[in-house]
Amino acid sequence: MNDLKYCPTCGNASLNWDGEKRWSCSNCDYVLFHNVAGAVAVIIKNGDEILFTRRNQEPKKGKLDLAGGFVDPKESAENTCVRELFEEMKIKVDISQLKYLASLPNTYEYKNILYNTIDLFYEYEVSEKLELHLELSEISETIWIKKNEIIIEDIAFDSQKIFFKNYIDS
Numbered sequence: 001m002n003d004l005k006y007c008p009t010c011g012n013a014s015l016n017w018d019g020e021k022r023w024s025c026s027n028c029d030y031v032l033f034h035n036v037a038g039a040v041a042v043i044i045k046n047g048d049e050i051l052f053t054r055r056n057q058e059p060k061k062g063k064l065d066l067a068g069g070f071v072d073p074k075e076s077a078e079n080t081c082v083r084e085l086f087e088e089m090k091i092k093v094d095i096s097q098l099k100y101l102a103s104l105p106n107t108y109e110y111k112n113i114l115y116n117t118i119d120l121f122y123e124y125e126v127s128e129k130l131e132l133h134l135e136l137s138e139i140s141e142t143i144w145i146k147k148n149e150i151i152i153e154d155i156a157f158d159s160q161k162i163f164f165k166n167y168i169d170s
């Protein structure tokens with residue numbers, strides 16, 4: 001974030017990063033916000049088993065993840081769930097059956113830029129184990145894990161670790 005020095009308006013090396021979310025120019029009135037990004041994570045559930053994906057890309061390649069991703073501009077979080085589950089696994093989600101559970105903050109580093117996210121957790125119950133067609137650039141495999149057999153350390157992201165600590169106990 002400190003790498004950004006040059007103001008795109010006046011061209012001087014006068015851009016200051018506040019260490020959290022805002023650049024401002026000390027030479028003109030240019031301001032740029034790096035706001036929190038919305039993201040969804042979907043707990044696909046069949047009985048007492050939950051569907052995890054194994055990440056096939058950085059960050060956290062090889063670790064367990066939930067299906068989901070960043071909310072696009074002008075998109076509802078529920079529509080993000082529908083879009084991402086189709087893109088990643090060709091699951092056709094019935095949007096009326098998505099159940100919002102909780103939100104937790106997270107950070108996501110991509111190509112040396114740290115993004116602050118707010119992860120919105122949804123539950124989606126399925127009556128049978130779905131036939132999945134994986135987007136292999138993003139996911140190497142999927143695994144059904146029983147709720148009481150989830151190993152927190154295998155999970156990629158802090159928000160999901162915190163979520164599952166509470167979820168397992170509930």
Ligand SMILES: [Zn+2]
Binds near residue numbers: 010012029
């Ligand atoms: Zn400037």
